[in-house]
Amino acid sequence: MNTQTPEQIQNKPFFYKPFFIAPQHTIFAERAIRFDELAAADQSSWRDYLALLAEVSRAQDVALNAILPTSALPEKSGETRLPKSDGTHIPPLFINSLQTLLAALNGKVNPVIQAALNDLAARSDDDLLEMAKRVLRDEVSENEQVFRIWLHAALQCAWTAWASQLSDDDVPSVDERSVCPCCGGDAVASVVLSGGDWEGLRYLHCGVCNSRWNALRAKCTFCNDQSAIAFQQVDGVEEGVLHGAYGESCGKCGAYRKLFLLANQQYADPIADDLASLAVDILLSSEGLQRGGRNPFLLAE
Ligand SMILES: [Zn+2]
Numbered sequence: 042m043n044t045q046t047p048e049q050i051q052n053k054p055f056f057y058k059p060f061f062i063a064p065q066h067t068i069f070a071e072r073a074i075r076f077d078e079l080a081a082a083d084q085s086s087w088r089d090y091l092a093l094l095a096e097v098s099r100a101q102d103v104a105l106n107a108i109l110p111t112s113a114l115p116e117k118s119g120e121t122r123l124p125k126s127d128g129t130h131i132p133p134l135f136i137n138s139l140q141t142l143l144a145a146l147n148g149k150v151n152p153v154i155q156a157a158l159n160d161l162a163a164r165s166d167d168d169l170l171e172m173a174k175r176v177l178r179d180e181v182s183e184n185e186q187v188f189r190i191w192l193h194a195a196l197q198c199a200w201t202a203w204a205s206q207l208s209d210d211d212v213p214s215v216d217e218r219s220v221c222p223c224c225g226g227d228a229v230a231s232v233v234l235s236g237g238d239w240e241g242l243r244y245l246h247c248g249v250c251n252s253r254w255n256a257l258r259a260k261c262t263f264c265n266d267q268s269a270i271a272f273q274q275v276d277g278v279e280e281g282v283l284h285g286a287y288g289e290s291c292g293k294c295g296a297y298r299k300l301f302l303l304a305n306q307q308y309a310d311p312i313a314d315d316l317a318s319l320a321v322d323i324l325l326s327s328e329g330l331q332r333g334g335r336n337p338f339l340l341a342e
């Protein structure tokens with residue numbers, strides 16, 4: 042996977058900075074470790090949710106690796122390299138992914154959640170496919186909210202299995218940087234890489250297929266304006282998740298997205314660290330800024 046011929050590698054400039062970085066097969070296993078760390082460091086009742094998401098990530102790791110061998114990459118047919126994750130298309134391996142995920146979570150969650158998982162496991166495939174479309178369209182009804190996380194988690198596995206098979210030659214650079222060039226999904230947050238030739242490069246991270254794509258740090262990722270970008274952090278924090286977590290806001294359009302400096306928190310994960318740094322959201326929303334970047338596991342948006 043992600044293999045390139047010697048000619049392709051030789052043709053790259055020496056300090057080559059890829060536009061696109063594919064997710065590794067270990068992405069969910071690494072995210073589970075990060076959620077565990079963040080849960081252990083959290084002193085509030087929120088830690089229970091972070092610990093639950095560590096279990097979800099572990100189950101996603103099982104599901105991803107179960108479907109990878111048979112996850113055939115579709116031909117490009119629309120604007121994005123992969124079918125758009127906008128509710129018009131559900132990957133063929135979604136049902137398989139969901140079943141594996143539910144089996145992996147069985148017995149590892151509290152009775153209330155277990156009841157929801159059992160309910161989901163008893164649904165017909167047609168029912169599940171229609172619900173999955175509503176999840177991606179953000180049209181989930183009140184009584185289906187309890188299923189949203191699990192359905193989205195399985196959708197992430199199916200799209201990530203595809204994205205992990207792409208190389209940066211498959212995903213050419215595009216002007217529009219606020220949505221994923223692979224699946225059109227929203228960028229949850231950015232990471233600024235640390236170390237070696239990639240020091241300081243900023244990549245946005247997709248909340249559906251876990252692809253990363255490069256975007257200039259000096260530019261607003263919502264409106265492309267460069268005149269009023271500001272970075273804010275919770276004052277007086279010199280360690281832990283908040284040490285690496287910034288809000289990147291734009292005075293022009295009034296929106297912000299999280300940005301995580303790997304130089305400060307080496308193992309920061311855009312999905313996990315976003316959920317453990319809500320203090321940054323409280324700070325920025327108190328200044329009237331609007332959050333952008335949809336985290337699939339953040340329910341109160
Ligand atoms: Zn994507």
Ligand SMILES: [Zn+2]
Pocket residue numbers: 261262263264265266291292293294295296
């Ligand atoms: Zn802007």
